[in-house]
Amino acid sequence: MSGDVKTDSGLEKILRSGQFAVTGECGPPRGADPDVIREKCKLLKGKADAFNITDNQTSVVRMSSIASAVIMMQEGMEPVMQMVCRDRNRIAIQSDILGGAALGVKNMLCLSGDHQKFGDHPQAKNVFDLDSMQLIQTVRLMRDEGKFLSGEEIKKAPKLFVGAAENPFADPFEIRAPRLAKKVKAGAEFIQTQCIFNMKRFRQWMKDVVDRGLHEKVFILGGVTPFKSFGMARYMAKNVPGMDVPDELLARMKDTPKEKQAEEGIKIAVETIQELKEIKGIAGVHIMAIEWEEKVGEIAEKAGLLPRPSV
Amino acid sequence: MAGSDFEPTIVAFCCHYCAYGAADLAGSMRLQYPANIRIIRLPCSGKVTPIFLLRAFEKGADGVYVAGCMEGDCHFILGNLVAKPRVIYAKRLIAEVGLEPERLEMFNMSAAMGPKFADVAREFTERIRQLGPSPLNKKFQNKKDQAA
Amino acid sequence: MVIGERKPFEEILKTLEGHKKILVLGCGGCVTVCLTGGDDAVRVLSSQLKMSRDKDGNPLEIIEKTVERQCDPEYVEEIHDIVPDVEAVLSLACGAGVQYVAERYAKTPAYPALDTTFVGGSVKEGYYVERCQTCGQCKLAYTGGICPIARCSKSLLNGPCGGSTGGKCEISPEVDCAWQLIIDRLRYLDQMDRYEELADIADWSKNRDGGPRKMIREDFQR
Structure with missing residues (x-):
């Protein structure tokens, strides 16, 4: 797996060189002001190797992932362009892949996308022409074989490092490792997992993954999200589908005085990263500090992940 | 609206095995109940479908009720439980038309409950008297027009 | 019906x-x-x-x-x-x-x-549920007889998504996760190997997306 680097992605180089990678996340604004992204970039620069730009996350309309990625690149950082299948058919998907690559995007994360029911336009028509696995297959076909889904040749193939997400905590649990195997088979080169709070369950999943030898075929980055408060922890536990927050962790946040909860949340995140570093098959972490970008550096620092290597 | 000259017309769909007997018993017991009730005998309250109830209103009834056996005591085991949701559904249908859903009701009683039959008849008649005539009650509307 | x-x-x-x-x-x-x-x-x-x-x-x-x-x-x-x-x-x-x-x-x-x-069927009298979206390319042979197009909220052919919790769909606790049903059934049928096959990208031209459809039985044409 450490073999040949296939793209100009810095993230890929770091992962293939065997170094522990760090990715972050940056949500585009609900408006046309590029400075919002620039401000977030200032907080994040140098704190991770690459940063996901979400694509109309939770089905709420935001500035496009491609445009935001370009602004981030202007700030000298490496974006991971997220793309969901909810809003585009295969024509738009392939077109946006070409467009992103032409503008200099080097990484892409393939997602199905949250159902629009949760968003600000629940009456929208969803697309789901492809699903996330088929999106992975599509980018790999375009990159490696230089072909569109139609079979026709691409004049200049897009060179993107291809990732996907996986939620080890969703049901049915028994197919969670087989599902990762499918994503690997489809062509995913790196995986960012859902936020890990239930370490026991995560270890079980990683064991299944390692038993199947999947960690040798794909780079797995463990998802880490710091709680800002007990309220947020409780919200994630109760209201976010596919999120597994164990009671002990909730109790720990609840028992912390309000003014210390943010600090405790960061402490938990750092502990999680330290545990992840020791788990066989983990190639890095993905820190998702939702609307709390200023803390990514602190978490990375405390977890001993800084400074980031230059590539 | 509810002038003193308003005597509501009420249609009662009565199950042969209970309410119809109760009406009979009320008569034998010489219990007073309003003369406004027009009884239609059914083999079972489960015979009622929404169209029965709608037709009664269409023809000008001011109030309609279905009287079936006590729950659990249906002669045909489940008939009254079939009628119950139909009456609730028909309440919605008349509400769509613009009639008060309170103009329609379901009651349960046994054949031995003569006094209950009389009470229901009295109370329901009073309820409808309060609501006033149905806008589809042509007889009353004509009378009013003539008076005016 | x-x-x-x-x-x-x-x-x-x-x-x-x-x-x-x-x-x-x-x-x-x-x-x-x-x-x-x-x-x-x-x-x-x-x-x-x-x-x-x-x-x-x-x-x-x-x-x-x-x-x-x-x-x-x-x-x-x-x-x-x-x-x-x-x-x-x-x-x-x-x-x-x-x-x-x-x-x-x-x-x-x-x-x-x-x-x-x-297009669906009855659970009981007066209670009907959706079962088919007339996609024009029936996939039920591969999905344990349960349709992911009609019954998965995202019509995922390689599901379930990350929102499947306790057998329910992320859009509502009232909605069954179609992929949970599919996996349960594949397990009963001892066909779990089918789950690991990547589903082909759908040909939506067989669906309404290809324009209004028709079906002609040649032997009935005079």
Whole structure:
């Protein structure tokens, strides 16, 4: 797996060189002001190797992932362009892949996308022409074989490092490792997992993954999200589908005085990263500090992940 | 609206095995109940479908009720439980038309409950008297027009 | 069968504004079975319409009729003698039936009384659920007889997504996760190996996306 680097992605180089990678996340604004992204970039620069730009996350309309990625690149950082299948058919998907690559995007994360029911336009028509696995297959076909889904040749193939997400905590649990195997088979080169709070369950999943030898075929980055408060922890536990927050962790946040909860949340995140570093098959972490970008550096620092290597 | 000259017309769909007997018993017991009730005998309250109830209103009834056996005591085991949701559904249908859903009701009683039959008849008649005539009650509307 | 649900009463009234005499036309097919478009539904809706219009001093004359199927020219022909006497036809058929009436009687407006909702079946009397989206490329052989297109909220062919929790879909705790059902069934059938096969990208040209579809039995063409 450490073999040949296939793209100009810095993230890929770091992962293939065997170094522990760090990715972050940056949500585009609900408006046309590029400075919002620039401000977030200032907080994040140098704190991770690459940063996901979400694509109309939770089905709420935001500035496009491609445009935001370009602004981030202007700030000298490496974006991971997220793309969901909810809003585009295969024509738009392939077109946006070409467009992103032409503008200099080097990484892409393939997602199905949250159902629009949760968003600000629940009456929208969803697309789901492809699903996330088929999106992975599509980018790999375009990159490696230089072909569109139609079979026709691409004049200049897009060179993107291809990732996907996986939620080890969703049901049915028994197919969670087989599902990762499918994503690997489809062509995913790196995986960012859902936020890990239930370490026991995560270890079980990683064991299944390692038993199947999947960690040798794909780079797995463990998802880490710091709680800002007990309220947020409780919200994630109760209201976010596919999120597994164990009671002990909730109790720990609840028992912390309000003014210390943010600090405790960061402490938990750092502990999680330290545990992840020791788990066989983990190639890095993905820190998702939702609307709390200023803390990514602190978490990375405390977890001993800084400074980031230059590539 | 509810002038003193308003005597509501009420249609009662009565199950042969209970309410119809109760009406009979009320008569034998010489219990007073309003003369406004027009009884239609059914083999079972489960015979009622929404169209029965709608037709009664269409023809000008001011109030309609279905009287079936006590729950659990249906002669045909489940008939009254079939009628119950139909009456609730028909309440919605008349509400769509613009009639008060309170103009329609379901009651349960046994054949031995003569006094209950009389009470229901009295109370329901009073309820409808309060609501006033149905806008589809042509007889009353004509009378009013003539008076005016 | 095709499931239809009665439109809001107000909406039906609005489409009939200005008409004094109409034909309320039921369909003896699917919508009779699902209780929304048959003979009984015709009588109930007609009664409601008459009462509502009477109440407003604007009576509506109604002819009631139900034909075997409205999606068949042969049966739509049966109202041939009635149509000239009415100003409009209010059809209680699915969208197909309404269009057959509209096409056959070009000078008389045909209005829908139902919203055609889905292709499905009954759980019990009066309770219907969606089962098929007529995608034109049946995949049930690979998915344990449970359709991911109709029953997964995202129509994922390689599901489930990350939102499947306790057998339920992320959109609502009332909705079963189709992929949980598929996996359970594949396990019973000892076909779990099928789960690890990547599903081919769908050919949506076989679906409505390819334009209006038709099906022709050659041996019936003369």
